[in-house]
Amino acid sequence: MILVSNTGPIIGLAKIGRLDLLKDLFGEVLIPSFVHKELFGKVGSEAVMIEEGLSNFINVAEVTATEQSVEPVLSELDEGERQAVALALGLGEDVLLLIDDRAGRQAARKLGVPVTGLLGLLLLAKEKGLVNRVGLMIEELREAGYWLSDEVVEVAKKLAGE
Secondary structure, three states: OEEEEOHHHHHHHHHOOOOHHHHHHHOOEEEOHHHHHHHHOOOOOOHHHHHHHHHHOEEEOOOOOOOOOOHHHHOOOOHHHHHHHHHHHHHOOOEEEEOOOHHHHHHHHHOOOOEEOHHHHHHHHHHOOOOOOHHHHHHHHHHOOOOOOHHHHHHHHHHOOO
């Protein structure tokens, strides 16, 4: 399966020192050029980890032109989300889009692109035995400034059996 990611989840994982989960789960992560640009704009403690990911397993992929019928669905998204959804759509089957933004997730679903968010990724990592406690990682993300709604957190903890 090919993983395409938006900016936020990569930054979140880097902030808690767990960017390795992307490599362990998928081997390679594809990002569009605008997400690459957004990642290079980071100067916090996560910058070093992001640079390592970019040199090892996070690769920039070219976004193919989208059909005119797709444009209205993407028109309300910011450029990073727009490109991430378009990249995933252009790759066809066996792709998963990692995106937390609600509007981006809704647009992807309308276009038939399978999506997950960072918490879904953590649940998958627990299922695969790569993490022990999703709740602990959620708290680390929140302490690092990654916004997650209480409702989504509670659902994730319940699904994790915590």
